[in-house]
């Protein structure tokens with residue numbers, strides 16, 4: 001509970017509670033972190049996970065509806081520049097609040113991670129965020145320009161915009177093992193993220209189809225129906241997506257358990273798998289992230305059930 005209190009004051013210090021468009025999800029973000037990284041020596045990884053979850057929620061809402069095109073562009077250009085002169089830039093109060101929170105948090109985590117890893121990490125943390133924002137910008141442009149991407153284009157971008165990058169990847173630096181640059185650039189590392197993110201994106205789209213349809217947003221359910229020229233039903237499309245989710249999940253578990261030729265340390269790989277389990281619990285019945293009632297029971301079950309390989 002002390003940690004949750006700390007998180008609340010961090011939100012206030014960074015004025016994130018003043019952003020009217022943003023969902024306030026501190027408790028869920030913290031519990032998802034606590035469920036995943038429960039041991040005492042994981043406290044830094046847990047805080048990184050929780051703070052970055054809150055920031056990705058804010059940034060997601062900003063790109064989805066909170067910010068104008070100009071604001072989104074100016075936020076991205078501040079992240080690209082990444083220097084202390086940002087306070088002099090002319091940009092909206094919302095952009096200033098979001099950038100300042102990112103700037104402080106990334107630098108703080110960067111300093112700690114660099115000390116633990118004995119090499120400079122901050123640039124990688126910035127790059128993770130930039131990649132996310134560019135994928136969210138692409139989606140915003142599709143909506144603003146009323147463009148319809150192909151399903152492949154959508155998915156290639158959509159697994160990134162699901163925003164697990166800034167939640168999982170920075171936390172890996174605090175788990176314990178050294179993660180040299182060649183590991184971070186290795187296809188295995190990229191694949192772990194892609195597989196868990198694909199599960200998340202598809203689960204989110206299955207559950208969010210009705211809501212997002214009302215908001216005029218395309219997702220992989222509507223794109224699959226479109227691609228079939230209307231011959232596939234919503235139900236058939238969702239079954240097809242469920243098979244894709246099961247495939248990604250099985251492949252993810254295979255990578256996590258694989259020993260021969262694996263370069264990502266097992267304790268780090270476990271984070272991807274735990275995130276995958278959390279996603280399945282969150283999205284089991286509804287879009288758990290936006291319907292609070294379902295979540296509390298789910299969080300409890302994640303905290304109390306140990307990792308069981310036989311469950312897939």
Ligand SMILES: [Mg+2]
Pocket residue numbers: 060061063064136161
């Ligand atoms: Mg979004």
